[in-house]
Amino acid sequence: MRYMSEQDEVREIHERGLYFEELDAGAVYVHSPGRTMTEADNVLFTTLSMNTQALHLDAAFAATQPFGRRVMNSMFTLATMVGQSVSQLTQGTLMGQLGLTDVRFPHPLFPGDTLYTQTHIVDLRPSNSRPGLGVATFSHVGKNQDGITVAEATRVCLMFTREAHQKLQNGSFGEDDWL
Secondary structure, eight states: OOOOOOOOOOOOOOOOOOOGGOOOTTTTEEEEEEEEHHHHHHHHHHTTTTTOOHHHHHHHHHSTTTTSSOOHHHHHHHHHHHHHHHHHTTTTEEEEEEEEEEEESSSSSTTTTTEEEEEEEEEEEEEEESSEEEEEEEEEEEOOOSEEEEEEEEEEEEEEEEHHHHHHHHHSSSSGOOO
16 A cells, blocks of 8 residues: 655546547446435425426325326426436536437336436437537436336437547637537
């Protein structure tokens, strides 16, 4: 075991996602930790987003409906599922999200359930319009604590390569490169 002396330089390690060239097409990334959903999450997100759906806000009403209780707002489920992938895949390496498609919620998520997410890298290709960047297609799948799929979405992102990101940090990634 090596111990640090006062003369040793401290190496800084910054947490980040993966650059385009580090993504592994065909791989499945398992994200952790899971996220246990709460009644407070549901009410807060639902009211912040101005969604007045009683299935999310009114426990007495929801008790009379087929599930017999409130269900989590599906937009919160989607946002959390995508969010669970950020630190492992796109933190600091994403230029922008290009779109979400194929969004499905095949089973409800309830307050008290825990959401676990995996991301499959479906496709990787260099950007046709932005040199030094790549387009990554992710398939996100969210499951509850019982392994039941509660959400799915395909997400397309514009990702930095290491070289393009270094140019940006050095100020040599010109304004024209962003247009």
